[in-house]
Amino acid sequence: MEKKIKVIILLLIVLVVAGIATHLFLSPSTVESQESKNMTDMINRSVEVPASVGSVVATSPPMTTVLYMIAPDKLKAVNFEWTDDELKYVPSQYANYPNVGGWYGTQDGSYEEFIATEPDVIIESIDEGGDGDASTVEERQNKFGTIPVIAVKDTTNIEKIGESILFMGEVVGAEDNANKLNDFNNKYLDIVHDKASKLSDSDKKTVYYAQGDDGLQTNPSHSTHGQLIDLVGGVNVADAAGQGNTTNGVQVSMEQVISWNPDIIITTDPEFYASVYSDSNWGKINAVKNHEVYLSPQSPFKWFDRPVGANMIIGVPWTAKVIYPDQYKDIDMVGATKEFYSNFYHMDLSDNDAKQLLLDSGLKESNL
Known part of the structure; x- marks a missing residue:
């Protein structure tokens, strides 16, 4: 009997020691995956999320763009298709995210694909x-079941984007990268706020934002799609269209653009840019006569617009250099481009790579 008791005690000791060893040597990520925490999202919902978030998707391109910038290894899907040209600026390990669509305009999201x-x-x-x-968020939550849905304020206003960037950094455990992105944005916002406030009316340049392959769609002042013009102190000629803040833009005529006769034309459409200098109608406009037409860099996201979001952060200094090169000589655009691509697009550019990207947009070498 005494022998049996000793054997039982010995077995109990072995089990206790094994349990302690398992706990001690279990990886931190494994322990955390079994834990959760409560977060308050940006519409004050209390949401239970994993203590350590290892994977994330977003339902719209602007949010996905931020996640790609600050936590690309945790991003599991995107809401768009990259073009071959855009993929030249996407590291191979991030080139094959599945496209699950979303709910933002095309409304082509698939709950099954997200799940x-x-x-x-x-x-x-x-x-x-x-x-x-709030009702939409709750609908998403019901559809996604046990996967927590976190509501985040949209990132379409470049001057208010910081709060959402920092919040998403907290959600996915990428606070350092979120802080870097926010600091980069604030640096150039501070510069343009200061210089734009000092522009006299006589110093301000008129700007037309040409959309579409014919250049005859645009967005007026105070539209999110043309906000960088307003931000740096340009005068959006299409404000005369009287359309207010519109998402879809407005159709205008060639005659209307000729009458506006802008100093600067900015476009995001490569086809329009490729043809504008050889078109006799556009040749009547000062911006074309003076070779002041600029194409937003495209890859891996457009700098000026579409999507409206964190990709436009590098567009702030670019737009400033486009419209007011003399006032922004102190901005090293090559250096800013290299910094942004390295830190947020995960792609190291040489000086020549960055320089060519800028020259292809229409910037003069003397203005880089």
């Missing part, structure tokens, strides 16, 4: 006010 990516959390964009989107 199949097995994300720890899903980021849902809400308008700045937020109240009108």
Whole structure:
């Protein structure tokens, strides 16, 4: 009997020691994956999320863009298709995210495809006010079941984007990268706020934002799509269209653009840019006569617009250099481009690579 008791005690000791060893040597990520924490999202919902988020998807391109910048290894899917030219600026390990669509204009999201990516959390964009989107967020949550949905204020206003960037950094455990992105944005916002405030009316240049392959769609002042013109102190000629803040833009005539006769033309359309200098109608406009037409760099995201979001952060100094090169001589555009691509697009550019990217946009070498 005494022998049996000793054997039992010995077995108990072995089990206890094994349990302690398992706990001690279990990797931190494994322990954390079994834990959760409560977060308050940006419409004050309490959401239970994993203590350590390892994977994430977003329901719209602007949110996905931020996640790609600050936590590309945790991003499981995108809402768009990259072109071959854009993929030249995407590291191979990030080139094959599945496209799951989303709910932002095309409204082509698939709940099944989102769920199949097995994300720890899903980021849902809400308008700045937020109240009108609470029901949509709850609908998403119901559809996604146990996968937590976190509401984040939209990132379409470049001057208010910081709060959302920092919040998403907290959600996915990428606070350092989020802080870097926010600091980069604030640096150039501070510069343009200062210089734009000192422009006299006589110093201000008129600008036309040409959209579409014919250049005859545009967005007026105060539109999110043309906000960089307003930000740096340019005068958006299409404000005379009287359309207010519009998402889809407005159609204008060639005669209207000729009458506006802008000093500067900015476009995001390569086809329009390729043809504008050989078109006799556009040749009547000062911007074309003076070779002041500029194409937003395209890859891996457009710098000026579409999507409207964190990709436009590098567009702030670019637009400033485009419209007011003399006032922004102190900005090293080659250096800024290299810094942004390295830190947020995960692609190291040489001086020549960055320089060519800028020259291809129409910037003069003397203005880089």
